[in-house]
Amino acid sequence: MNHNQVSKSEFKAKALEFFRQIESSGESVIVTDHGKPVLEVRPFGGIERSPLDVLRGSVVRYDNPTDPVAEGDWEAAQ
Numbered sequence: 001m002n003h004n005q006v007s008k009s010e011f012k013a014k015a016l017e018f019f020r021q022i023e024s025s026g027e028s029v030i031v032t033d034h035g036k037p038v039l040e041v042r043p044f045g046g047i048e049r050s051p052l053d054v055l056r057g058s059v060v061r062y063d064n065p066t067d068p069v070a071e072g073d074w075e076a077a078q
Contacts, residue, residue: 028041
């Protein structure tokens with residue numbers, strides 16, 4: 001298990017300890033339920049963050065950005 005992941009029961013028992021760790025390290029902690037990630041607890045970023053900073057790193061791959069988009073190319077959100 002990743003050191004940044006913790007079960008709900010462990011998080012409940014040590015919440016203040018995890019809060020201090022998150023505040024001091026700046027790294028988020030993923031809370032899991034039966035091994036499945038369900039929550040992310042992270043430091044508050046404030047409203048002063050640039051929208052570009054918020055999006056930085058969110059695009060994993062962008063192939064052929066100038067190609068036309070056909071109606072059938074869009075996947076329905078589920």
